Amino acid sequence: MRVMTLGQLLSTVRNKVPEGQGISGICAICQCETDNGIALKKLVSANFTSWNQLFVGDIACPYCAELLADNIYRKKSWWVSVEDGFATFKNDEALNVLFSPPKPPFYIYIAKRGQRQVWLSALYKINFSKDVYYFSHENYIVPLMFEKHSAKAFLELIRKAREYKITKTELITGELKSKTIERLLKANLQSLVQEIKRNVKNPLWEVIVDVYRD
Numbered sequence: 628m629r630v631m632t633l634g635q636l637l638s639t640v641r642n643k644v645p646e647g648q649g650i651s652g653i654c655a656i657c658q659c660e661t662d663n664g665i666a667l668k669k670l671v672s673a674n675f676t677s678w679n680q681l682f683v684g685d686i687a688c689p690y691c692a693e694l695l696a697d698n699i700y701r702k703k704s705w706w707v708s709v710e711d712g713f714a715t716f717k718n719d720e721a722l723n724v725l726f727s728p729p730k731p732p733f734y735i736y737i738a739k740r741g742q743r744q745v746w747l748s749a750l751y752k753i754n755f756s757k758d759v760y761y762f763s764h765e766n767y768i769v770p771l772m773f774e775k776h777s778a779k780a781f782l783e784l785i786r787k788a789r790e791y792k793i794t795k796t797e798l799i800t801g802e803l804k805s806k807t808i809e810r811l812l813k814a815n816l817q818s819l820v821q822e823i824k825r826n827v828k829n830p831l832w833e834v835i836v837d838v839y840r841d
C-alpha cells in the first residue's frame with residue numbers, strides 16, 4: 628500500500644482539498660514534491676505557534692494545506708478513518724474512542740484547549756492496528772503510543788484508585804496526600820501506592836487519567 632500522510636487521509640475522507648496556487652517545490656509539512664503548492668503565509672495566521680514542527684520551506688502541498696486550512700482540526704477532538712469517515716467527539720467520549728478506534732487506517736486526536744497543532748508531528752503515523760497505534764493529545768508535541776494491554780491495566784488501576792477518592796492530580800504526580808495514604812493503609816491497599824508511583828511520567832498513563840470519567 629502506498630504511504631498515506633495525515634493530510635491525504637483527512638482531505639480524501641472529507642473530500643475537501645484546498646485549491647493549489649501552482650507553486651512548485653517541497654512541502655514544508657510532509658516534505659513531498661508538489662507542483663501545486665500553496666504559500667504557507669496564506670494558510671497560517673500571525674500567531675501561528677507551530678513553526679518548530681515544520682520543515683524548512685514556505686509552501687505546503689494541497690493535502691497538508693487542508694490541515695491548516697480548517698480550524699476544526701485544532702479546536703475539536705476528532706478521528707478519521709478511510710472506512711468510517713471523519714467525526715469530532717467530546718472528551719467525555721475519548722476513553723471509549725481510544726479503546727474502540729475506527730477501522731484502520733485511522734488516526735485519533737484529542738484536543739484540550741484547542742490552541743496547538745501537535746498532529747503536525749504525526750504526518751506519517753497513520754495506523755493499521757487497533758491494539759497498538761499512535762494518537763495525538765494536545766498536551767504532547769509528539770505522537771503517543773496506545774497499547775491496549777497497558778491501557779487496560781491503567782484503567783483498572785485508575786478505577787480502583789478513584790473508589791478510594793484518590794484525585795487525578797495525585798494519580799498524575801504520584802504524590803499522595805497523607806490522608807489518602809492513611810485511607811489506603813486502613814483498607815490494606817498500600818500496594819496501590821507503589822502501583823501508582825510506577826506509572827508517573829508515563830504519557831499513556833497521564834492520558835488515561837485525563838480522559839477517565841467517574
Ligand SMILES: [Zn+2]
Binds near residue numbers: 689
Ligand atoms: Zn505536504
